[in-house]
Amino acid sequence: QSVLTQPPSVSAAPGQKVTISCSGSSSNIGSNFLSWYQQLPGTAPKLLIYETNKRPSGIPDRFSASKSGTSATLGITGLQTGDEADYYCGTWDSSLSAVVFGGGTKLTVL
Amino acid sequence: QVQLQESGPGLVKPSQTLSLTCTVSGGSIRSGGYFWNWLRQRPGQGLEYIGYIYYTGSTYYSPSLRSLVTISVDTSKNQFSLRLNSVTAADTAVYYCARGGESHRLSWYYFDFWGPGALVTVTS
Numbered sequence: 001q002s003v004l005t006q007p008p009s010v011s012a013a014p015g016q017k018v019t020i021s022c023s024g025s026s027s028n029i030g031s032n033f034l035s036w037y038q039q040l041p042g043t044a045p046k047l048l049i050y051e052t053n054k055r056p057s058g059i060p061d062r063f064s065a066s067k068s069g070t071s072a073t074l075g076i077t078g079l080q081t082g083d084e085a086d087y088y089c090g091t092w093d094s095s096l097s098a099v100v101f102g103g104g105t106k107l108t109v110l
Numbered sequence: 111q112v113q114l115q116e117s118g119p120g121l122v123k124p125s126q127t128l129s130l131t132c133t134v135s136g137g138s139i140r141s142g143g144y145f146w147n148w149l150r151q152r153p154g155q156g157l158e159y160i161g162y163i164y165y166t167g168s169t170y171y172s173p174s175l176r177s178l179v180t181i182s183v184d185t186s187k188n189q190f191s192l193r194l195n196s197v198t199a200a201d202t203a204v205y206y207c208a209r210g211g212e213s214h215r216l217s218w219y220y221f222d223f224w225g226p227g228a229l230v231t232v233t234s
Contacts, residue, residue, distance in 0.1 A: 002156055024170065035220035037157075044206055044224040051217045088157055092219045098172050099159035099219045 003028060004089055005101035011108040016079050020105045022072045022089035028072065030070040032092040036063075039104075041084045048087075051089055079109050112137040114225035122201075122232050128194040130228055132207030133187070139165050140185040145210035146219055148181060148192045150203040151227075154220050158203075162210055163190050197232045204229050 005023040010019040024030065034052045037045035047056050049065040052072070064075045076083055089102040118130035132146070139146060145162035152158070161171035165179040171179050180193040194201060205228050208221035 004219040026137075033217040033220070044227050045221070046224070047220060047222045050211065050222070056222060090157065090159075090220070096173065098174070101157040101159070104156045 002103040003100035006102035007104045009106045011073045012088050013110050014079050019088050020074045022102050024070050027095035028091050028093040034072045034091045036074045037088045084109050112223040116207050116225045116228035128197050131189050131193045133189050140176045145213050146190045147210050149206045152203045198233050202232045
């Protein structure tokens with residue numbers, strides 16, 4: 001059971017927009033920075049977003065993220081078949097004194 | 111561009127010790143500024159954080175694994191290592207090493223460069 005809650009799967013058509021939610025509590029999302037990762041099949045995770053809404057160099061602006069209270073959202077616009085992957089959110093939990101992740105969301109581009 | 115590569119045995123017997131090494135290239139652990147981390151992913155499961163080491167040897171371990179894990183660093187080889195004691199089948203996973211965010215920042219707990227991962231299977 002993951003500390004952060006993500007929907008198991010989401011889907012959308014090519015060119016469309018999709019959002020992936022990440023829900024937590026005041027001790028994690030509510031008080032700490034969030035990061036998001038994309039994991040293509042058979043590969044290591046790739047950092048998409050850090051410090052809640054910042055994109056590393058090389059990550060296109062089709063990827064964006066935000067946070068409100070104890071929930072966060074990753075948005076992907078202009079969906080491409082290459083975006084099919086598992087997406088994970090992660091943060092620090094101040095009560096657990098631990099790095100925690102969501103269970104992951106599988107994105108299908110129909 | 112920082113690159114990381116895990117290495118070590120792919121098979122470990124139950125109750126024995128899992129040992130992996132991460133070799134860093136394109137950046138120096140000794141130069142400081144970043145935490146060097148281990149994470150794992152059980153088959154078909156999500157990410158689990160194990161711990162980090164700083165070039166000084168300072169460590170942090172996840173509370174759930176603290177009693178079983180040791181992370182060490184060899185700055186002369188630009189490597190850091192993971193030891194996990196008394197393994198069981200539940201420790202079968204892909205183990206990743208990764209660079210964390212800047213160590214002076216409160217937001218250090220993101221991971222920007224990852225190794226490809228090393229599958230370790232615990233089996234008799």
